[in-house]
Amino acid sequence: MGIHKELFLEIESTCKTKVVQLVAVSKTKPVEDIMELYALGHRDFGENYVQELVDKQAQLPADIRWHFIGHLQSNKVKYIIPFVHLIHGVDSLSLLKEINKQASKHNRVVDCLLQLHIAQEETKFGLDKDELRDILDNGLVGLENIKICGLMGMATFTNDVAKVRAEYQFLRSLFLQYENRITKNCRLQILSMGMSADYKIAIEEGSNMVRVGSLIFGERDYPKK
Numbered sequence: 455m456g457i458h459k460e461l462f463l464e465i466e467s468t469c470k471t472k473v474v475q476l477v478a479v480s481k482t483k484p485v486e487d488i489m490e491l492y493a494l495g496h497r498d499f500g501e502n503y504v505q506e507l508v509d510k511q512a513q514l515p516a517d518i519r520w521h522f523i524g525h526l527q528s529n530k531v532k533y534i535i536p537f538v539h540l541i542h543g544v545d546s547l548s549l550l551k552e553i554n555k556q557a558s559k560h561n562r563v564v565d566c567l568l569q570l571h572i573a574q575e576e577t578k579f580g581l582d583k584d585e586l587r588d589i590l591d592n593g594l595v596g597l598e599n600i601k602i603c604g605l606m607g608m609a610t611f612t613n614d615v616a617k618v619r620a621e622y623q624f625l626r627s628l629f630l631q632y633e634n635r636i637t638k639n640c641r642l643q644i645l646s647m648g649m650s651a652d653y654k655i656a657i658e659e660g661s662n663m664v665r666v667g668s669l670i671f672g673e674r675d676y677p678k679k
């Protein structure tokens with residue numbers, strides 16, 4: 455328990471200098487730790503699990519901007535729609551349609567990022583470039599309660615810096631390709647890439663939003679299976 459304050463201040467300062475938005479990833483961490491960061495003025499927090507996010511949101515100040523960064527199942531969208539600030543991991547048109555439907559019930563327009571599969575690992579979710587093109591070309595008409603604000607991706611978990619760099623460069627190239635295509639519900643402005651292990655590389659490769667957890671909050675303890 456307890457945050458790494460010095461490291462947080464250093465990361466925060468790096469992000470400010472580079473005009474990068476810092477999302478503090480608080481998954482598995484207690485509300486006390488979130489409040490420590492809140493007291494330092496931080497407002498953007500990221501969570502991966504719907505139930506955990508809903509529980510924490512209910513206990514914490516209303517001006518926190520909650521980012522959902524995990525893999526979102528369609529049947530759970532409704533629980534986070536009333537308050538979520540940005541959904542990072544949208545990786546199908548059917549999910550987008552469900553977000554739109556639930557958002558319309560709450561008279562909201564919910565900001566979303568499309569997640570691209572850029573890593574080598576099989577396990578990471580996301581669209582490939584053709585699926586991205588399909589959604590942007592044909593999928594968004596009539597979805598008045600969502601806004602596509604950018605792209606998100608996770609690089610391969612590896613010490614191979616060149617590989618990580620290449621994956622982020624690929625994501626940025628897609629971002630640039632569609633950046634000027636502005637419609638009623640689509641305007642790519644956010645490029646969410648970079649975590650504790652690689653946020654500096656990500657920023658060098660053009661990220662303007664990083665999601666940093668363990669450097670700020672310490673390593674996560676998952677319950678043993």
Ligand SMILES: *Cc1c(COP(=O)(O)O)cnc(C)c1O
Pocket residue numbers: 479481502523524608648649650651665666667668669
């Ligand atoms: C957990 C998680 C992070 C933060 O990971 P750290 O390595 O602890 O910084 C960032 N993005 C996503 C999508 C995550 O699931």
